[in-house]
Amino acid sequence: MQLTVLGCSAGIGGARRTTSLLLDEDILIDAGSGAGDLSLEQMARVDHVFLTHAHLDHSGFLPLLADATAFIRKRPLLAYALDETIAALKAHMFNGALWPDYTVKPSIEDPYVRFVRIKHGVPVMLGERRIVPLPVCHSIPAAGYCMDSGNARFAFSADTTHCDAFWDALNEMDNLRYLMVEVTLRNADASEASGHMSAKLLAKGLDRLTKNVELFITHLEPGKEELVMDEVLEVCNSFSPVRLHQGQRFVF
Numbered sequence: 001m002q003l004t005v006l007g008c009s010a011g012i013g014g015a016r017r018t019t020s021l022l023l024d025e026d027i028l029i030d031a032g033s034g035a036g037d038l039s040l041e042q043m044a045r046v047d048h049v050f051l052t053h054a055h056l057d058h059s060g061f062l063p064l065l066a067d068a069t070a071f072i073r074k075r076p077l078l079a080y081a082l083d084e085t086i087a088a089l090k091a092h093m094f095n096g097a098l099w100p101d102y103t104v105k106p107s108i109e110d111p112y113v114r115f116v117r118i119k120h121g122v123p124v125m126l127g128e129r130r131i132v133p134l135p136v137c138h139s140i141p142a143a144g145y146c147m148d149s150g151n152a153r154f155a156f157s158a159d160t161t162h163c164d165a166f167w168d169a170l171n172e173m174d175n176l177r178y179l180m181v182e183v184t185l186r187n188a189d190a191s192e193a194s195g196h197m198s199a200k201l202l203a204k205g206l207d208r209l210t211k212n213v214e215l216f217i218t219h220l221e222p223g224k225e226e227l228v229m230d231e232v233l234e235v236c237n238s239f240s241p242v243r244l245h246q247g248q249r250f251v252f
């Protein structure tokens with residue numbers, strides 16, 4: 001499997017793009033503003049979008065994506081999400097008020113977007129590729145993802161604060177090679193109630209981790225990236241954390 005980082009910021013501004021990861025050519029993990037950098041041809045090759053949660057920085061480009069490629073695509077774009085995420089997006093995004101409701105247009109039988117329900121821990125198989133939603137603890141219901149090529153696994157925390165269940169799920173994985181974790185906030189700005197991670201909360205999780213992984217940090221707060229990253233390097237140095245960059249590519 002090949003994973004390309006299209007966006008990995010917690011917000012916009014200049015070259016910053018919000019979360020979107022291209023997995024091979026046909027899968028997106030989240031549809032933040034990074035997805036808007038794909039060419040029309042690349043967008044048309046995407047058949048599956050796995051959403052972590054409903055927040056706009058992760059879902060906002062889904063309706064635009066469906067629209068941009070509708071004239072090329074021959075089948076619905078499948079959007080995988082938790083029940084709560086589907087309910088939120090149907091109530092507030094796909095309702096005909098802000099944009100055409102492409103979950104029922106151009107027809108209910110053959111819409112541009114079709115939601116597929118996922119559950120924490122229940123794998124979705126796409127050929128040999130296995131994608132497993134992971135439990136996380138955010139301000140709204142959310143799922144991380146483990147992407148398993150058969151050779152190695154790549155885990156992504158989505159948005160979360162410290163969450164025992166997430167770290168316990170990682171400890172049960174064989175062949176876990178890459179771990180991409182959000183650290184949005186500085187220690188002084190964060191608490192578990194914020195729904196996000198700080199360096200200290202990441203350290204608490206890494207204390208629980210029993211695996212050796214290559215650790216990448218994502219979703220840094222715009223304008224405070226270096227301050228947050230300095231704190232991460234200070235407390236999690238033994239894991240050699242690396243700041244994730246747009247355009248970065250992983251093969252596993």
Ligand SMILES: [Zn+2]
Nearest residue numbers: 010055057159
């Ligand atoms: Zn976010």
Ligand SMILES: [Zn+2]
Nearest residue numbers: 053055138159
């Ligand atoms: Zn969020």
